[in-house]
Amino acid sequence: MTLDPASSVAILSRFRKIGIIGVPPLEIIRGANEHGLVIHDLDEPLVREDLETASPYLPRVYCAILRTAVVNALHLELDAIYADTGPGKCDCALHTATILAEALPIPVICTKNTDTVACGTPLCQARLPLIDRMLAITAGVKSAAPCQNPPDPCTPTAAFWGVPPRDFSILGLFPDTTHIHGWARCMENKTPADHALEAQFNPEVPTVFFAQSFCAKTALARYLAKKHPHALYLDVDVHTTSSARAKVQAFLELSGVRP
Amino acid sequence: MILGDFGTSYCKFLDLDAPGAKPAIIATKELPRETRVDLATGHNGKRFADRYVNELIALARGGEALIEEDEYVLLDCGSRDIKFIRYANGKLADMGWNAECGASMGFTIELLERYYELDYTRLRVPEQTFSVTCGVLGMSDIFDAVISGVEVAEAVARFVKGIAINAYRFAGSPAKLYLSGGLCDNPLFVGSFPCQVTALGRFVLLRGLEAEAHHPSPPPVS
Secondary structure, three states: OEOOHHHHHHHHHHOOEEEEEOOOOHHHHHHHHHOOOEEEEOOOOOOOOOHHHHOOOOOOOOOHHHHHHHHHHHHOOOOEEEEEOOOOOOHHHHHHHHHHHHHOOOOEEEEOOOOOOOOOOOHHHEOOOHHHHHHHHHHHOOOOOOOOOOOOEOOOOEEEEOOOOOOHHHHHHOOOOEEEEOHHHHHHHOOOOOHHHHOOOOOOOOEEEEEEOOOOHHHHHHHHHHHOOOEEEEEEOOOOOHHHHHHHHHHHHHOOOOO | OEEEEEOOOEEEEEEOOOOOOOOEEEEHHHOOOOOOEEEEEOOOHHHHEEEEOOHHHHHHHHHHHHOOOOOEEEEEEOOOOEEEEEEEOOEEEEEEEEOOOOOOHHHHHHHHHHHOOOOHHHOOOOOOOOOOOOHHHHHHHHHHHHHOOOOHHHHHHHHHHHHHHHHHHHOOOOOEEEEEOHHHHOHHHHHOOOOEEEEEEOOHHHHHHHHHHHOOOOOOOO
């Protein structure tokens, strides 16, 4: 269902546990935090169930993040789902929300996040393990509070552009001095529909332009990779394949990036 | 120091401590389980050595050792996958590794030669080609063509040409490319590329390992 923003917030008081798909508007998250709701980020693997359980609802050849969201939605006991289907997410999420609304006995509320207030991107520019920073960024969508004790920025030696991958293991190949760009940076900034921020990259450092296979962002990732003077375009589906790992490893090493 | 390139169908070895020694080849299915080398590459390599270099890095280092130009495309066509590196101004500019949609192309070419008792040195490059993106799926085109009356040799030659064109496109459709891998010895395959081809043979990755053995550390970022 689609409600006006005020109604979407007002009905939060009826729920105890909600799932989110994408990044719903900050006022929704703030309201959920104020009511003490448990928030599950359905885009992340949360349950030990086969991804095939999503196949009756979505094609097998489909975004692995949304297939994961469907598996989570089917197996978690939720009171409602807030799915962002605006310019900060994608048409695939809109269609997934339509399908879930019919398949589940709970309300599936579509939102359109057009937030423009920048909350900053300290994690994207910090010198810390890339996996830890990406975990913190994805955890951050469940809280309306800004980043506590933001780390200092570092000089980058490499960059990762894209969405948080379904399989974080590929992030372990990057050095701690890797800056994050793309939609993951928009997530930390709490402006997921900021397409100008999403398209930014640093031409001075070797950059891996990553997208989930079958995601519309593969076009943007490949387009930007062609514009960047030293880039690797990479798309990965459910799990990081050995050839994907080898490509990243070789790209970084042959670019002179130290681990 | 013994170097090993552990491929899907063939393994190649070079002993750096034996001056003038030539690389040795052994079919992977005949490889003794207890084999150990000092430095390995290839998708089977991790099992046989303590130190492993991934295939793209070995390919790139081999290219740096064998090719004098600053700008080139080096394409490796193996049994299981295809991969390429492109250098511009003496630096890595692009790379690719297709282990999924390029699956089993080299393996299928060898399989067809044996199954149909063909000799690729005697087959001419055909005018027509199949649109082949995968060795396994491409076999259907051969069967369909044979059923429709095309000679087996002609159908297989179209398949081989289709694989060469697919690999050429994968490498970015260059005007000239350097070719690595066992398919360098297949004149039908080499002749099917719609561009100038320089065949470097099947030991490019071993040359890359040799370079890694001498210069193991990458230069720091400037």
